[in-house]
Amino acid sequence: MPHDPPAVDDILAAVTDRFGPLETTAFRGQTSLVVPEPQSFDLLSHLKEQGFDLLVDVTCVDYLEYRGAKQRYGLVYLLASTTTNQRLTVRVFVDDPEPRVRSVVPLWRAADWLEREVWDLFGITFAGHPDLRRLVMPEEFTAHPLRKDYPLQGRGERHNFPVITRDHS
Amino acid sequence: MALNMPGRQAMPGKIELPENVVVSKLDELANWCRKNSLWPMPFATACCGIELMATGAAKHDLARFGAEVFRFSPRQCDLMIVAGRVVMKMLPVLQRIWQQMHEPKWCISMGACASTGGVFDTYAVVQGIDRFIPVDMYVPGCPPRPEQLIQAIIDLQDKIQREGTITGREFDTSQRQLRKRALVEADQLLVLDAARNPVAQRELSAAAHHST
Numbered sequence: 001m002p003h004d005p006p007a008v009d010d011i012l013a014a015v016t017d018r019f020g021p022l023e024t025t026a027f028r029g030q031t032s033l034v035v036p037e038p039q040s041f042d043l044l045s046h047l048k049e050q051g052f053d054l055l056v057d058v059t060c061v062d063y064l065e066y067r068g069a070k071q072r073y074g075l076v077y078l079l080a081s082t083t084t085n086q087r088l089t090v091r092v093f094v095d096d097p098e099p100r101v102r103s104v105v106p107l108w109r110a111a112d113w114l115e116r117e118v119w120d121l122f123g124i125t126f127a128g129h130p131d132l133r134r135l136v137m138p139e140e141f142t143a144h145p146l147r148k149d150y151p152l153q154g155r156g157e158r159h160n161f162p163v164i165t166r167d168h169s
Numbered sequence: 170m171a172l173n174m175p176g177r178q179a180m181p182g183k184i185e186l187p188e189n190v191v192v193s194k195l196d197e198l199a200n201w202c203r204k205n206s207l208w209p210m211p212f213a214t215a216c217c218g219i220e221l222m223a224t225g226a227a228k229h230d231l232a233r234f235g236a237e238v239f240r241f242s243p244r245q246c247d248l249m250i251v252a253g254r255v256v257m258k259m260l261p262v263l264q265r266i267w268q269q270m271h272e273p274k275w276c277i278s279m280g281a282c283a284s285t286g287g288v289f290d291t292y293a294v295v296q297g298i299d300r301f302i303p304v305d306m307y308v309p310g311c312p313p314r315p316e317q318l319i320q321a322i323i324d325l326q327d328k329i330q331r332e333g334t335i336t337g338r339e340f341d342t343s344q345r346q347l348r349k350r351a352l353v354e355a356d357q358l359l360v361l362d363a364a365r366n367p368v369a370q371r372e373l374s375a376a377a378h379h380s381t
Contacts, residue, residue: 138258154292158257164302166340
């Protein structure tokens with residue numbers, strides 16, 4: 001390879017120069033950094049310019065009643081670079097009552113369905129998403145079922161269908 | 170025709186039949202035709218569907234029982250085999266396919282998930298298809314072996330032969346029209362769910378408090 005790719009430490013140093021000190025963790029060669037919600041889009045945009053051209057996943061964790069959690073929802077962006085084979089995890093925390101984060105669809109088209117799924121199951125609003133509809137649950141569903149305060153057996157949705165007897169069919 | 174066959178004496182007042190004629194009721198003839206040419210509609214959504222395929226394949230050979238012609242159009246089928254769990258997003262599809270099938274038609278609920286929801290006692294999974302469509306035969310198992318499904322088809326054939334009518338009057342009996350016990354209990358299910366779920370319990374008590 002003619003040029004060595006910039007090490008993750010160099011990328012993190014450049015990020016710190018631009019966005020100030022951020023909380024980072026490293027575990028077995030996997031680097032994760034936490035960014036405040038107002039800066040998330042700018043930081044992800046910057047990381048894309050640094051070569052993280054692949055958005056592997058957008059997902060979410062509900063930290064309701066979790067020990068030591070300061071904010072309720074932790075969004076997880078898994079980034080990868082197809083040229084340097086580096087990976088980076090970006091985490092953004094948002095909180096009730098209106099969890100909201102800026103959409104990254106303008107950066108990665110892959111974010112379209114991923115953000116729709118997170119909105120469907122966790123109720124996180126992605127500002128600027130072109131088509132924020134439910135992805136996996138039925139359209140008429142009203143709850144966000146992967147939230148920890150949603151009952152496992154649901155709120156009667158699964159019983160709420162017309163009954164077809166032999167008369168009707 | 171040979172009316173003077175050996176062993177058959179013409180009796181006064183009776184019609185004599187040659188040996189190759191069988192007298193029966195039209196209903197029984199129709200039942201005999203129907204039960205031996207069941208055309209299954211495979212509604213396979215999970216691992217039960219694999220057993221369903223094995224049932225139709227060479228080793229177990231459903232063709233021995235005249236039910237091997239799987240068709241993927243409900244218009245050509247008269248036996249729906251629901252094999253696997255049905256989620257609430259799928260249930261309207263299941264109901265529509267059931268309604269698109271021609272009479273007379275029957276339904277086999279194959280496996281624990283289709284019959285009761287199985288281990289998937291969650292918000293998204295229908296807890297037994299018999300709450301929302303009629304079911305004629307249930308197959309236990311998780312998943313059932315092909316022998317069990319074949320037994321269910323044989324039992325269904327017996328049922329068709331025993332009680333079928335050419336106009337489908339057996340479907341009009343009051344017993345077939347009764348709300349199933351599971352449906353009667355469905356009204357209590359929210360309360361049952363709440364008994365196991367503190368969050369739903371709080372919501373129910375809050376709703377009760379609100380209404381009073």
